[in-house]
Amino acid sequence: MTYEGDFRVGDVLSVACPFTPATVERGVAWGHVSVRWPWRRIDADSDFFRWNGVVALGVDGDGDAPSEVGMELFRTDPPPGRLxxxxxxxxxxxxxxxxxxxxxxxxxxxxxxxxxxPELAVTVLPRGLSYREFPDGSHLNGEGYALYPGDGIPFAFELLMRPYPFLRPGDEVADAAGRAWLFGGPWDWSAFDGEGPGAGPEWPLVLLTRSGEPCSAADAEAAAEGTATGSHQETVRRWMSLTEASPTP
Known part of the structure; x- marks a missing residue:
């Protein structure tokens, strides 16, 4: 599914940007290669920032090969170490x-x-990076690589997985075990009985309220159909197989 502008926490995406001619401003130094950016324009009216049109891209080691780890998404051709x-x-x-x-x-x-x-900022972590790289779990509060869809860089996004696409933060649901839950996001479930999330809600789910108001019949049907088969645990396992990461500490 290719899409623009509709992003949610927990989404698993494939992101790409066409390779575009650019000029090297500075070779590899202090773990970065600096490139005269082929996209965006300098904002002469900015009161707080003075951007010079150059972007420093993170590289691994001496930059002889594209980075296979870390958060930098952009690559250069030839590799940075040859520039x-x-x-x-x-x-x-x-x-x-x-x-x-x-x-x-x-x-x-x-x-x-x-x-x-930019009117939109989307923070992401590449496959293989999760809370393990941030022992305090800080990435869950937005740490990662910031993308700005719509800021002139021709990103292409493909949605690979959206956990619980039929729910919204703030929804209240009842599960098959008779427990009531508040949905704060795919990995943020609060049980009203105070016993803790345990293994998560037991499917199928019944949508009770949306934003504190009675839900529509269509919304309730979507939640029921979406959880008629499978389980919360299977959703977590599929997400982890795509991301090679853990959703929670």
Whole structure:
């Protein structure tokens, strides 16, 4: 499923950006290669930021090969270790699996030093990165790699998995075991009986309220159909197989 503008925490995506001609500003130094950015424009009216049109991309080691770990999504062709100031190269994102840890909407648009000013920020972690890289679990509060869909970079997104697409944060549901739950997100379930989440809600689920109001028949039917087969545990396992990460500490 290719889509634009509709992102949720927990989404598993494939993100890519076409490789585009660029010029090297500085070769590998201090773990970065600096590239004259082929997208975005300098925001001369910015009151707080003075961007010079250059972006520093993180590299591993001496940069002789594309990074296979870490959070940097962009790659250069040739690899960074073969580049020096003034060289021509291409920069882009090969298809990369990520999962969304935070979504922020900005009105007015965010002032960043470049144009267009972003109205949407989506924070992601590449496959294989999870709370294990952040012992305090801080990535769950938005730590990761920030993408700004709509800011001029021609990202292409494909939705690989959305856990619980038929629920919204704030929904109240009843499960097959007779427990009532508050849905805060795919991995944020609060049981009203206070006994803790345990293994999570037992499917099928009955949608009780949406944003504190009685839910519509269509919304209730979608929740029932979506949990008629399978289980919460199977959803977690599928998510983990796609992300090679753990959803919770």
């Amino acid at each position: 020096k100031a003034g060289d021509a190269c291409r920069v882009g994102v090969p298809p990369t699996v990520v999962h969304v840890t935070a979504v922020e909407h900005h009105a007015p648009p965010l002032e960043t030093g470049w144009l267009p000013r």
